[in-house]
Amino acid sequence: xxxxxxxxxxxxxxxxxxxxxxxxxxxxxxxxxxxxxxxxxxxxxxxxxxxxxxxxxxxxxxxxxxxxxxxxxxxxxxxxxxxxxxxxxxxxxxxxxxxxxxxxxxxxxxxxxxxxxxxxxxxxxxxxxxxxxxxxxxxxxxxxxxxxxxxxxxxxxxxxxxxxxxxxxxxxxxxxxxxxxxxxxxxxxxxxxxxxxxxxxxxxxxxxxxxxxxxxxxxxxxxxxxxxxxxxxxxxxxxxxxxxxxxxxxxxxxxxxxxxxxxxxxxxxxxxxxxxxxxxxxxxxxxxxxxxxxxxxxxxxxxxxxxxxxxxxxxxxxxxxxxxxxxxxxxxxxxxxxxxxxxxxxxxxxxxxxxxxxxxxxxxxxxxxxxxxxxxxxxxxxxxxxxxxxxxxxxxxxxxxxxxxxxxxxxxxxxxxxxxxxxxxxxxxxxxxxxxxxxxxxxxxxxxxxxxxxxxxxxxxxxxxxxxxxxxxxxxxxxxxxxxxxxxxxxxxxxxxxxxxxxxx
Amino acid sequence: xxxxxxxxxxxxxxxxxxxxxxxxxxxxxxxxxxxxxxxxxxxxxxxxxxxxxxxxxxxxxxxxxxxxxxxxxxxxxxxxxxxxxxxxxxxxxxxxxxxxxxxxxxxxxxxxxxxxxxxxxxxxxxxxxxxxxxxxxxxxxxxxxxxxxxxxxxxxxxxxxxxxxxxxxxxxxxxxxxxxxxxxxxxxxxxxxxxxxxxxxxxxxxxxxxxxxxxxxxxxxxxxxxxxxxxxxxxxxxxxxxxxxxxxxxxxxxxxxxxxxxxxxxxxxxxxxxxxxxxxxxxxxxxxxxxxxxxxxxxxxxxxxxxxxxxxxxxxxxxxxxxxxxxxxxxxxxxx
Numbered sequence: 097x098x099x100x101x102x103x104x105x106x107x108x109x110x111x112x113x114x115x116x117x118x119x120x121x122x123x124x125x126x127x128x129x130x131x132x133x134x135x136x137x138x139x140x141x142x143x144x145x146x147x148x149x150x151x152x153x154x155x156x157x158x159x160x161x162x163x164x165x166x167x168x169x170x171x172x173x174x175x176x177x178x179x180x181x182x183x184x185x186x187x188x189x190x191x192x193x194x195x196x197x198x199x200x201x202x203x204x205x206x207x208x209x210x211x212x213x214x215x216x217x218x219x220x221x222x223x224x225x226x227x228x229x230x231x232x233x234x235x236x237x238x239x240x241x242x243x244x245x246x247x248x249x250x251x252x253x254x255x256x257x258x259x260x261x262x263x264x265x266x267x268x269x270x271x272x273x274x275x276x277x278x279x280x281x282x283x284x285x286x287x288x289x290x291x292x293x294x295x296x297x298x299x300x301x302x303x304x305x306x307x308x309x310x311x312x313x314x315x316x317x318x319x320x321x322x323x324x325x326x327x328x329x330x331x332x333x334x335x336x337x338x339x340x341x342x343x344x345x346x347x348x349x350x351x352x353x354x355x356x357x358x359x360x361x362x363x364x365x366x367x368x369x370x371x372x373x374x375x376x377x378x379x380x381x382x383x384x385x386x387x388x389x390x391x392x393x394x395x396x397x398x399x400x401x402x403x404x405x406x407x408x409x410x411x412x413x414x415x416x417x418x419x420x421x422x423x424x425x426x427x428x429x430x431x432x433x434x435x436x437x438x439x440x441x442x443x444x445x446x447x448x449x450x451x452x453x454x455x456x457x458x459x460x461x462x463x464x465x466x467x468x469x470x471x472x473x474x475x476x477x478x479x480x481x482x483x484x485x486x487x488x489x490x491x492x493x494x495x496x497x498x499x500x501x502x503x504x505x506x507x508x509x510x511x512x513x514x515x516x517x518x519x520x521x522x523x524x525x526x527x528x529x530x531x532x533x534x535x536x537x538x539x540x541x542x543x544x545x546x547x548x549x550x551x552x553x554x555x556x557x558x559x560x561x562x563x564x565x566x567x568x569x570x571x572x573x574x575x576x577x578x579x580x581x582x583x584x585x586x587x588x589x590x591x592x593x594x595x596x597x598x599x600x601x
Numbered sequence: 602x603x604x605x606x607x608x609x610x611x612x613x614x615x616x617x618x619x620x621x622x623x624x625x626x627x628x629x630x631x632x633x634x635x636x637x638x639x640x641x642x643x644x645x646x647x648x649x650x651x652x653x654x655x656x657x658x659x660x661x662x663x664x665x666x667x668x669x670x671x672x673x674x675x676x677x678x679x680x681x682x683x684x685x686x687x688x689x690x691x692x693x694x695x696x697x698x699x700x701x702x703x704x705x706x707x708x709x710x711x712x713x714x715x716x717x718x719x720x721x722x723x724x725x726x727x728x729x730x731x732x733x734x735x736x737x738x739x740x741x742x743x744x745x746x747x748x749x750x751x752x753x754x755x756x757x758x759x760x761x762x763x764x765x766x767x768x769x770x771x772x773x774x775x776x777x778x779x780x781x782x783x784x785x786x787x788x789x790x791x792x793x794x795x796x797x798x799x800x801x802x803x804x805x806x807x808x809x810x811x812x813x814x815x816x817x818x819x820x821x822x823x824x825x826x827x828x829x830x831x832x833x834x835x836x837x838x839x840x841x842x843x844x845x846x847x848x849x850x851x852x853x854x855x856x857x858x859x860x861x862x863x864x865x866x867x868x869x870x871x872x873x874x875x876x877x878x879x880x881x882x883x884x885x886x887x888x889x890x891x892x893x894x895x896x897x898x899x900x901x902x903x904x905x906x907x908x909x910x911x912x913x914x915x916x917x918x919x920x921x922x923x924x925x926x927x928x929x930x931x932x933x934x935x936x937x
Contacts, residue, residue, distance in 0.1 A: 173815075188813050192806035192873035193799075201803065204796065205815040212794050 501532025706830025
């Protein structure tokens with residue numbers, strides 16, 4: 097047995113009577129690349145916070161680098177001194193300060209010198225960066241760096257505090273595929289230095305790419321530890337959700353070939369974002385669009401919804417050319433849009449679920465005096481809560497009382513209430529558990545079956561192949577491939593198109 | 602270096618200031634005399650010192666509107682204490698004023714740092730509280746030149762450099778300018794070279810990250826608001842020495858001018874970004890504007906109008922820049 101940098105035993109934590117973690121163990125070897133997976137709400141974040149000393153569990157023990165702590169008394173500063181560094185999704189950097197300060201700040205504060213020794217700060221930052229073989233302009237302000245570079249700054253900062261275990265919470269959710277590869281190389285360099293990484297992710301493919309050991313937790317219980325080599329996608333999904341989820345491909349049959357295209361886009365162009373985009377969408381189709389961040393997929397979708405008007409090109413709906421310059425235009429033409437970032441763009445978090453649903457159709461709920469009829473409001477809200485099986489005791493509860501999957505259904509309901517003909521879903525299942533994912537997919541299929549035209553945008557190739565009848569691939573602002581029959585497509589082939597490495601493009 | 606200079610907000614501002622000065626100088630050739638420069642420095646040093654304090658608050662992501670109430674309280678209490686005790690000593694006056702200022706700043710900091718009350722609400726409240734308490738407990742009677750202890754008058758006339766006019770009479774550079782230079786250097790040193798100064802930038806940039814990095818945020822906030830109080834105390838004494846008259850209703854009401862100077866100086870209202878040089882140029886702009894409105898044929902009421910305009914425009918620019926940046930990154934919601 098190799099030596100463990102972290103050994104967590106029998107951790108139990110309850111919040112107001114609800115058990116978040118129950119007798120969970122986690123052991124990470126020195127220099128290991130370990131992955132912690134579990135659905136949202138499974139207790140991953142709670143466990144990380146306990147390891148970092150930010151939360152105190154009800155019982156259990158934490159041993160860091162051979163030193164045993166009564167976990168109820170483990171403080172954040174002790175965890176840091178033991179070599180535990182947690183990089184949260186928000187990175188906790190100072191956007192207004194230079195790279196040198198961001199990297200050296202924690203150490204300077206820890207040393208508690210009254211005066212700042214700039215020369216020393218430059219040395220600390222320069223050395224830390226060269227240790228992981230990275231080069232970033234030390235004088236650049238962090239706000240001017242890309243997300244991926246900011247991440248490197250956060251990792252480098254962790255190194256300055258003698259990290260032995262770096263915990264990364266969903267580090268790949270906001271960066272491009274290329275940057276993910278880069279990040280993985282950095283993690284391998286950390287390993288060479290004997291620094292372990294605990295990688296928390298919900299993207300299964302990445303788990304297999306980087307992890308040596310995988311720990312799965314579900315509903316606050318540990319399911320088990322598995323060598324990554326023994327797992328595959330289906331097996332891991334099964335472990336995370338406790339059930340088998342089977343995908344049936346979506347088959348589409350054009351029942352009204354005489355009717356014009358529901359949507360036709362001709363040579364849509366916006367300088368610096370995308371060029372010469374042409375495609376069609378028919379009633380009942382689920383059209384997938386996939387590509388990397390920056391490939392132009394979201395930009396194109398936003399153009400169709402009027403938020404990001406194109407420079408030139410035509411949009412034709414039901415055979416008639418239309419001009420879409422605002423979301424108002426888009427809604428008038430029967431287009432609905434489910435945004436990628438639903439927390440910010442899709443929901444009034446603190447308002448009742450019902451209000452969130454009816455906000456797009458308030459006009460329909462007015463009585464003669466022009467005021468909102470509370471009866472109509474309630475009926476409309478309850479209708480969608482039932483239709484999409486949103487799990488809540490009452491529509492009057494705030495939206496943020498719901499889980500991620502149910503929140504997503506509220507956003508869906510909001511747009512479905514407008515009765516769109518064309519529904520664009522941008523990353524419909526981002527940050528949603530696998531279990532709820534399939535429910536959302538079922539809803540999308542049902543809507544298409546009822547005659548709606550669906551455009552599903554996702555960077556998960558598997559998701560589009562499994563749920564769409566036709567898939568478009570975008571790369572660097574252009575449509576590079578059309579896959580007419582998604583069910584028969586080869587995933588590796590699509591992956592090559594997405595990353596621009598396939599020939600004949 | 603030169604390239605950087607042209608990129609910065611301060612350089613644009615400096616150009617505006619210089620252009621403005623040229624226009625004013627064209628209308629009034631007397632403006633270009635050293636005597637006029639010395640005069641401006643004497644009368645505006647106090648404001649520049651207040652601006653240094655407000656600059657630090659804004660940098661930390663806070664707002665302080667109580668500093669004028671603190672300045673007048675410090676002044677009026679110091680003046681009356683000297684009169685009542687019969688001690689005619691400038692050092693004592695400064696000690697009292699600075700003590701009052703720091704204490705008042707500490708009161709702000711208790712609410713802001715310990716109870717986490719929003720800074721604007723806290724200081725709006727304490728502005729009224731400090732000034733109301735001053736008028737109630739210290740009285741409303743102004744102290745005129747005759748009743749003013751000699752030490753203030755001497756201080757107000759003390760020059761560190763004397764020059765002779767053509768007619769043989771003398772004029773000089775006030776000691777106020779020296780005090781301003783000291784305040785600027787000390788503030789610069791604190792911000793650049795002390796842990797607490799970097800902490801001000803850190804909490805202005807990302808308060809949560811500052812907490813996680815191990816900064817003691819309440820401690821930094823106590824420092825910030827007590828430092829503002831200290832500067833307000835110094836300004837209070839300079840003010841009475843300049844105008845040789847202490848009225849408990851003066852200074853209060855001039856805070857918007859200071860705020861405008863700092864905002865137009867390029868310090869972001871959202872915190873974390875700004876420079877001392879920019880702040881000083883901002884003060885210069887406001888002062889030249891104020892002193893020369895009448896000269897270019899506008900009534901002095903326009904001053905109030907322009908101060909408001911400057912604040913609105915200065916703040917709008919920050920938000921517009923944010924909006925443009927968000928649009929580039931395809932973010933269509935307002936970031937906080």
